[in-house]
Amino acid sequence: MKRFVAFLLILIVSSLTGIVSGASAKDMTVQVNETQLRAMPAYYGAVVSTVNYADRLRVIEQKGSWVKAVSLRTNAQGWVHISALTSKRLAPKAGAGSAPTSVSTGELSAAEKGFTEQIERDYRRKNRSIDFTWVDRMEQITVTPQQSMSFLSEGGLRPAEGGVQ
Amino acid sequence: MRNLLTAFFILCLLMVAQGCQTVGSVASIGADIAAATGQISLKQAESIKRSAQAAGQAFEEFTPENEYYIGRTITANILNRYKVYENRDATVYVNLIGQTLARASDKPETFNGYHFLILDTDEINAFAAPGGFILVSRGLIRCCRYEDALAAVLAHEVGHVQLGHGMGAIQAGRYTSLGRIVGVELAKNLGDKQLAQAAEVFDGTVGDIMKTLVDTGYQSSQEYAADKAAVTIMQRVGYNPMALKDMLEQMAGRLGPNSGGFGKTHPSPQKRLQNIAPVLQETGTPTIPAVRKTRFDRMMANI
Numbered sequence: 055m056k057r058f059v060a061f062l063l064i065l066i067v068s069s070l071t072g073i074v075s076g077a078s079a080k081d082m083t084v085q086v087n088e089t090q091l092r093a094m095p096a097y098y099g100a101v102v103s104t105v106n107y108a109d110r111l112r113v114i115e116q117k118g119s120w121v122k123a124v125s126l127r128t129n130a131q132g133w134v135h136i137s138a139l140t141s142k143r144l145a146p147k148a149g150a151g152s153a154p155t156s157v158s159t160g161e162l163s164a165a166e167k168g169f170t171e172q173i174e175r176d177y178r179r180k181n182r183s184i185d186f187t188w189v190d191r192m193e194q195i196t197v198t199p200q201q202s203m204s205f206l207s208e209g210g211l212r213p214a215e216g217g218v219q
Numbered sequence: 220m221r222n223l224l225t226a227f228f229i230l231c232l233l234m235v236a237q238g239c240q241t242v243g244s245v246a247s248i249g250a251d252i253a254a255a256t257g258q259i260s261l262k263q264a265e266s267i268k269r270s271a272q273a274a275g276q277a278f279e280e281f282t283p284e285n286e287y288y289i290g291r292t293i294t295a296n297i298l299n300r301y302k303v304y305e306n307r308d309a310t311v312y313v314n315l316i317g318q319t320l321a322r323a324s325d326k327p328e329t330f331n332g333y334h335f336l337i338l339d340t341d342e343i344n345a346f347a348a349p350g351g352f353i354l355v356s357r358g359l360i361r362c363c364r365y366e367d368a369l370a371a372v373l374a375h376e377v378g379h380v381q382l383g384h385g386m387g388a389i390q391a392g393r394y395t396s397l398g399r400i401v402g403v404e405l406a407k408n409l410g411d412k413q414l415a416q417a418a419e420v421f422d423g424t425v426g427d428i429m430k431t432l433v434d435t436g437y438q439s440s441q442e443y444a445a446d447k448a449a450v451t452i453m454q455r456v457g458y459n460p461m462a463l464k465d466m467l468e469q470m471a472g473r474l475g476p477n478s479g480g481f482g483k484t485h486p487s488p489q490k491r492l493q494n495i496a497p498v499l500q501e502t503g504t505p506t507i508p509a510v511r512k513t514r515f516d517r518m519m520a521n522i
Contacts, residue, residue, distance in 0.1 A: 189352070
């Protein structure tokens with residue numbers, strides 16, 4: 055019985071993170087490396103501010119797949135696509151410019167602590183024949199929303215936003 | 220047994236309180252911790268995890284950052300088997316179409332964005348690694364007679380990323396193994412022992428996805444879902460979705476009975492055509508504006 059009570063306690067404590075974040079459901083976390091807050095709910099809207107991985111945002115309103123939010127770090131306000139956000143809390147990367155966070159490592163998801171840069175370093179050390187050069191190179195090929203826009207209009211196409219339709 | 224029933228009851232209550240997915244992982248990790256610290260037996264932990272898994276699928280618990288690192292390693296492994304087609308104009312053009320389509324998808328944001336490369340092979344093949352790393356072969360691009368058809372190929376691959384098919388190929392047990400390792404050790408940087416254990420799970424994860432991408436292929440239903448997603452994405456930016464039909468017809472003519480690549484991993488173009496036909500019925504015959512035809516011919520001249 056004692057073991058069972060101990061287990062239940064652990065279960066409840068582990069769940070607490072979720073309940074706490076559930077209580078402030080309007081706050082979300084940036085889960086991509088970097089994205090922009092925009093003046094309109096569209097990629098072609100002007101950039102208001104850049105937000106980074108683990109930044110907390112307070113949601114003001116939602117329109118389709120776009121969310122209007124305020125950065126709790128910079129107070130900047132703008133629209134961001136919902137796929138860039140999560141309701142979980144994330145810890146900022148080491149050396150990131152973000153303000154200190156109240157997130158303890160215990161609140162991190164297991165996976166977040168699992169497959170990271172450290173694992174890739176280890177993998178590369180053990181698999182020297184696997185070359186990452188082109189993976190790094192392909193990540194450098196970036197098309198800006200403005201380039202997308204010109205490409206579309208030149209081709210007689212129209213800009214569209216994911217999920218808004 | 221009574222204990223387990225009570226635990227299950229509490230689990231159900233928590234599910235109501237928080238939503239199913241979170242509880243799936245929380246209970247799973249909770250059970251792992253309890254088992255690792257000797258509070259419950261492994262058998263009990265497995266039982267709790269089984270009920271937890273019904274509540275939330277393991278792959279949904281990986282963060283975009285995890286997807287990114289898995290995707291990088293998958294891509295490096297595929298590029299270990301194929302040469303990159305080093306044609307700057309063609310690569311930039313494929314990225315212009317691909318990244319523009321990705322922005323119109325339901326999942327425009329991945330950890331570090333969508334990126335595309337061309338593989339220097341006659342084989343008809345393409346790979347969409349988690350995180351948005353997309354590789355298409357010269358052989359597949361040769362099935363495209365104009366830009367809209369190439370857009371169909373790229374939108375289909377974006378569809379796989381959007382629908383999480385690559386991550387879905389990971390065996391559910393991998394995530395719980397990972398939870399068992401790092402759920403106990405709460406340090407951000409893993410110690411030697413935890414690193415070795417996590418690395419083993421990582422190898423297994425990469426193996427699961429490679430096997431699906433290279434050998435077995437996705438389920439037919441996933442390919443049809445990616446075709447359907449491709450049509451939606453194409454329509455959002457104004458590409459003619461009938462180009463998907465044209466591309467599949469060209470592929471049917473080029474794909475031999477013993478072809479590797481798509482011949483091995485995909486349902487036949489005929490079956491894909493049959494499946495997508497009801498969606499394409501109302502969209503008419505493709506008329507491709509001259510400007511798109513011209514830029515495609517210029518960029519793809521040497522493909």
